[in-house]
Amino acid sequence: MASNLSTRAARAACSASKAVPCTQAMLIPRRTFATGPESSTGEAEQPRWSYTPPRAKAPFSLRLHSKRPFFHVNSDPALLDQFYIRMLGNGGDKILSDELKWLAVTHKSFDQGRRGFNDRLAFLGKRIVQLQASLALVQNPETANTAVKKDDYGRTPFTHPALDGLKNLSPETKNFLTDRSKLAELAQKYDMQKILRWTPRKPDDLKSSGLELILAHTMYAVVGAVSLEKGGHIANKVAQERILEPLGLKTVS
Template identity: 40%
Template sequence: MATHTTRQTASTLLTTSRCLRRQTPAAARLLAVPSARRCMHQEQQPPAEAAPSAGISYRPMINRNRAPFSLRGSKPFAINEDPEKLDTMYQSLLGGNPGLSEEIKLQAVTHKSFDHGWQPYNEKLAFFGKLVLQMHTSLHHLATRPESLGPRKPHTAPTENDANGPVLKPFHHPDYHYLTFVNRQNVLDTLSAGKLGHLVRVVGLPEVMRWKPADTNDLVRSGQTDVAVECLYAIIGAVALRRGGDVAGRLVRERILSVLGSPLRSTE
């Protein structure tokens, strides 16, 4: 004899089957909506990304629908479209072939304001590159003897004489004094916005970076120098990630710190 639970389950299944057979056309349409949505979702799947093409017109993201004109009436801002001009800037800054792909070279000079962030931009590369630059600047200060200390002198262990003979003092090397010059203020003075801004203008970085100024009639007030310095940080970060820390350190020492002189101040 069937149990009560078995009879109840069979009754439920029978009732459900009768309701499905007696469904109205409207209910059938409602039941068919999820499958239609799934079909639409499958049809609208973005196509596979094509292989990146060489040149400055590389666009890794999918083209999206845009309005035929700007609703805010903003003026168009022309950016560099010449890949040779971009390569010339890299040659001037790095002193040779950077060893970076075309995509990375474009991303390093692309600010997040460009194209509403649809293109890969350099925010994370700039964050990493700034840390690399500050670290090598501190190492440069540690290895550089300030002119105020004069020439190096041979080190001899200091002694004192007492009734029992000479007594040695605790060892203290003169180079330990350089640690007082490794401080935040000296790093900020060496990597000031004015010095880095002059460097990026000399190599022509503002002319090749991709960004959207707030006021096309006043680029300086829109932060052109700050954006160019961020691109410089991003280039350093890209070199460090792609070619290693040794190459990035040599780049910082030979191509950046060599032209950014700054008097060091001790914390003592």
């Protein structure tokens, strides 16, 4: 009896709906979200980094009547390739795919993050650089403090050449060598600021807008991108030869 009542109620609901029949409504596919360019509009040939996805555009300008000065952001692939050659050496423009090359230098402030941004790449790259900095400190015992504190009981501490570098390994030493300002200064030597894609809070005052932080963040992101595309071995070499050695921390291969 209960099943008959539920069946009648369902039929009544279907007949009451004049917009779409029930059988037709069941066949309507669920809405899917495009993850790439739409070929129907001719945008399939455009690289993903070069435009904002149509479905991600806001219905109105988020900067209506804004008095903020316009900030130019690089869109020239040749200029980007020159940066990767300066940072990664000869052939550096061939190490990463085009999409990843742009993603690594894109901050989340650019285009409201709608073209992707480099936070996860920077997280990976920072772990790699910090690890290589730790290994370099351990492998350089000559920079350690050789003074040994006198023991009150006349005991002699155990020493071994493989343990001499542990005196260097401290969070303070590692943070000093990989300080944000030093990384930002190195990034400026590579002319990273010319190809960095971001939207500063104050276009007429980049320093107070956090340029130093974003440059260091992007340096890590490039290392993370190399690790993602070419593996950890190549990323370790980039961290050693292109970041730590210019900062004065030589590694032993």
